[in-house]
Amino acid sequence: MIDYRQIRAARALLNWSQADLARAADMATSSVKNVESESSSARKETMEQIHDAFDLNGIEFMPGTGVRLKNDIVAVHDGKRATAALLDSIYTHVQASPNREVCIIGLDETFSVETDGMLLLAAHIDRLTKAAVKERILICEGDTRFLNAPECYRWLPRQYFTRNAPIYIYGDRIAIHSGSLKRRTIIIEARALAQHMRMLFTLLWDCVSIAPSIDAAPGAQQPRVRAVG
Secondary structure, three states: OOOHHHHHHHHHHHOOOHHHHHHHHOOOHHHHHHHHHOOOOOOHHHHHHHHHHHHHOOEEEOOOOOEEEOOOOEEEEEHHHHHHHHHHHHHHHHOOOOOOEEEEEOOOHHHHHHHHOHHHHHHHHHHHHHOOOEEEEEEEOOOOOOOOOHHHEEEEOHHHOOOOOOEEEEOOEEEEEOOOOOOEEEEEEOHHHHHHHHHHHHHHHHHOOEOOOOOOOOOOOOOOOOOOO
8 A cells, every 4th residue: 555655756756736636646635645644544445546547547566655756658548537647747747748739630629628528628628737737739720629729720721631530749758648538548658659749740831721719700711721732
């Protein structure tokens, strides 16, 4: 069974607040505070929830009081925890990267809100903003339903857009997130591949039009995708 010292150490490795851990473990922040302060005897189920939350986010607990980051190259998350695991991975690892941004290809935020809920997504954007992490997102041509600032978005031509498997590039990682109701996240840790994908993303970003502002005047001419070549 893990103890309060390991919990504090694991949070430090992930740069999580007590609220971050509470959200990942699906419990109240006050419960995490109580466990860490040893003000009450934690139930076995509570400790298992905390352990599982850390395990899903790349923490390995060693014999005694040891804690370390896992060395998994590929991690797979299924079900209702898949989206939260992806967002936690992004928040944790992009902050340690010299390139403090997240690049996303093929995101349909309306579907994400309907499937994962506004509260989860809004909280993620808020913590990225507070951590000075930026997003660049390639969405479908004509889509003006933004969760983040309009300048974070550019359009992909409709014939090249699919929401079935949005790709996230951050730090030394690439993640593929299912665009269906059966949520699955596959996270690959590979520095060279992440660098390669980031260059390809930048090429796409530079060759497509800027998405219009969501408060553009009615009837205003919308930007069109530029032809390449």
